[in-house]
Amino acid sequence: MKVSTRVEYGLIALTDIAINSENGNAVSSADISERQNISQKYLEQIIIGLRQGGFVRGQKGSRGGYVLSRPADKIYLCDILNALDNSILADVAENGGEEAGGIRSSVNSCLWDKLNGYMRRFTERMTLADLISEYRDNSDKKENYMYYI
Amino acid sequence: MKVSTRVEYGLIALTDIAINSENGNAVSSADISERQNISQKYLEQIIIGLRQGGFVRGQKGSRGGYVLSRPADKIYLCDILNALDNSILADVAENGGEEAGGIRSSVNSCLWDKLNGYMRRFTERMTLADLISEYRDNSDKKENYMYYI
DNA sequence: CACATTTCCTACCATGTCAATAGGCTTTCG
DNA sequence: CGAAAGCCTATTGACATGGTAGGAAATGTG
Numbered sequence: 001m002k003v004s005t006r007v008e009y010g011l012i013a014l015t016d017i018a019i020n021s022e023n024g025n026a027v028s029s030a031d032i033s034e035r036q037n038i039s040q041k042y043l044e045q046i047i048i049g050l051r052q053g054g055f056v057r058g059q060k061g062s063r064g065g066y067v068l069s070r071p072a073d074k075i076y077l078c079d080i081l082n083a084l085d086n087s088i089l090a091d092v093a094e095n096g097g098e099e100a101g102g103i104r105s106s107v108n109s110c111l112w113d114k115l116n117g118y119m120r121r122f123t124e125r126m127t128l129a130d131l132i133s134e135y136r137d138n139s140d141k142k143e144n145y146m147y148y149i
Numbered sequence: 150m151k152v153s154t155r156v157e158y159g160l161i162a163l164t165d166i167a168i169n170s171e172n173g174n175a176v177s178s179a180d181i182s183e184r185q186n187i188s189q190k191y192l193e194q195i196i197i198g199l200r201q202g203g204f205v206r207g208q209k210g211s212r213g214g215y216v217l218s219r220p221a222d223k224i225y226l227c228d229i230l231n232a233l234d235n236s237i238l239a240d241v242a243e244n245g246g247e248e249a250g251g252i253r254s255s256v257n258s259c260l261w262d263k264l265n266g267y268m269r270r271f272t273e274r275m276t277l278a279d280l281i282s283e284y285r286d287n288s289d290k291k292e293n294y295m296y297y298i
Numbered sequence: 299c300a301c302a303t304t305t306c307c308t309a310c311c312a313t314g315t316c317a318a319t320a321g322g323c324t325t326t327c328g
Numbered sequence: 329c330g331a332a333a334g335c336c337t338a339t340t341g342a343c344a345t346g347g348t349a350g351g352a353a354a355t356g357t358g
Contacts, residue, residue, distance in 0.1 A: 177304065194307095210303060211303045213304045214304075
């Protein structure tokens with residue numbers, strides 16, 4: 001499955017903000033850029049989408065940056081994905097002048113709609129908090145692993 | 150989920166060939182073009198991909214066209230999709246210089262890999278014969294529906 | 299054999315999207 | 329005030345998309 005860097009980076013950035021703002025400090029795009037190795041200017045544009053989607057608030061000025069605008073377990077992945085790319089969870093377009101019962105609509109209902117429905121349900125159940133948990137689990141595992149070398 | 154016309158048309162064309170070659174006659178690109186309302190020249194290019202994937206054989210000359218090169222229930226959707234677009238079932242690229250345990254790899258394992266795994270398993274279980282069945286069911290339903298008007 | 303038919307192959311093109319890069323304005327904290 | 333940040337807009341090169349076009353090669357039919 002091909003996914004644009006915009007979606008990929010956006011999700012990473014949002015997770016980074018969530019994790020690194022837990023101490024109360026805002027997270028700057030420069031920090032994210034360095035940690036995640038993503039162009040800062042490009043990142044700024046992407047984060048604008050996250051702000052317009054209502055997931056983060058930006059704080060201008062010295063010591064500024066971004067913080068979540070609501071708890072991570074109230075931010076659903078489907079909403080993030082839609083904000084970053086409104087086609088990623090969209091239905092495959094049913095062509096205009098088409099009768100039902102054609103091959104085209106059969107393929108739609110049998111394949112595309114089912115794949116799409118799964119993706120939607122999966123991302124509706126999942127929140128930013130789940131991504132954070134996964135990250136913590138991985139970090140722990142790595143730490144333990146290092147310990148035993 | 151966004152899918153290119155190439156993939157969409159390719160799947161429709163292959164299903165059309167399967168259905169309309171059951172009487173033993175080859176199916177020409179002109180016929181498909183008219184039935185499915187797709188540019189014939191564009192269709193020809195797409196079908197070349199289906200031939201190279203080993204799903205159809207082309208018969209040149211008068212009364213020529215395409216036929217399946219093996220039974221529909223031995224043609225898996227994952228293989229068709231890969232032949233038409235090798236990125237549609239591909240993993241999201243794990244960036245080169247990255248340590249495990251980062252946010253990036255967490256998002257991958259928690260989201261993209263899971264979505265991708267589902268798509269792959271789903272299309273591995275499904276064959277062209279299933280698409281044909283769906284089409285027949287729809288046609289029957291429509292017929293019955295018309296009957297009762 | 300001649301010919302119509304059909305696949306097969308190559309080239310081309312216009313448009314749009316992607317993935318940034320760049321510059322500068324605005325706001326805010328110290 | 330001045331530095332640090334977000335915010336906004338424009339531009340760009342590369343590539344993918346969705347075709348169009350022309351013709352060569354093969355092949356069954358008359």
